[in-house]
Amino acid sequence: MKGGLTGASLLVVISVVASGCGGGQRLPAPLLKFIDSSSKDSHVTGKTAEVYGPSSRRALVQADSGDLVGETAAERSGCYLIVYRGHFEQGFSAGSSGAKPHHYTIETIVWTPDASGTDVGLEHRLSAAVSRLGRLTLVALR
Numbered sequence: 001m002k003g004g005l006t007g008a009s010l011l012v013v014i015s016v017v018a019s020g021c022g023g024g025q026r027l028p029a030p031l032l033k034f035i036d037s038s039s040k041d042s043h044v045t046g047k048t049a050e051v052y053g054p055s056s057r058r059a060l061v062q063a064d065s066g067d068l069v070g071e072t073a074a075e076r077s078g079c080y081l082i083v084y085r086g087h088f089e090q091g092f093s094a095g096s097s098g099a100k101p102h103h104y105t106i107e108t109i110v111w112t113p114d115a116s117g118t119d120v121g122l123e124h125r126l127s128a129a130v131s132r133l134g135r136l137t138l139v140a141l142r
Contacts, residue, residue, distance in 0.1 A: 031080055031111055034082075035141075045085065053079055053135060057069065064119075074112065085105060087105065089102065089104070090104065102122075
């Protein structure tokens with residue numbers, strides 16, 4: 001690995017909270033680097049990111065949004081669902097058409113080893129199916 005993790009190495013895995021999961025889980029360095037850079041969005045206000053996986057892209061997207069997606073061979077394993085808490089907006093800006101943007105408190109991103117971040121979603125609450133994914137790791141945000 002060139003140059004190590006730098007900023008991503010400062011992320012600390014706080015705990016693993018999953019039924020039937022004993023001991024800590026080591027997350028891939030590129031995933032930690034992605035979390036470090038994407039969490040700097042000014043709309044992310046939570047102190048931790050919830051990370052579910054590893055699993056397939058299809059299973060993560062279906063648990064999160066109910067959508068059915070195709071997947072490449074590389075996306076059949078090693079993918080993670082990242083959950084950020086904060087104040088997120090989607091829609092038109094108030095000045096452009098008079099329409100007000102929709103406000104959400106959760107942003108989800110499916111991270112895949114070959115494409116970094118795909119399948120971004122904004123929500124008010126997580127689907128119950130997400131909690132059944134198991135293997136939840138909380139990652140402290142700087």
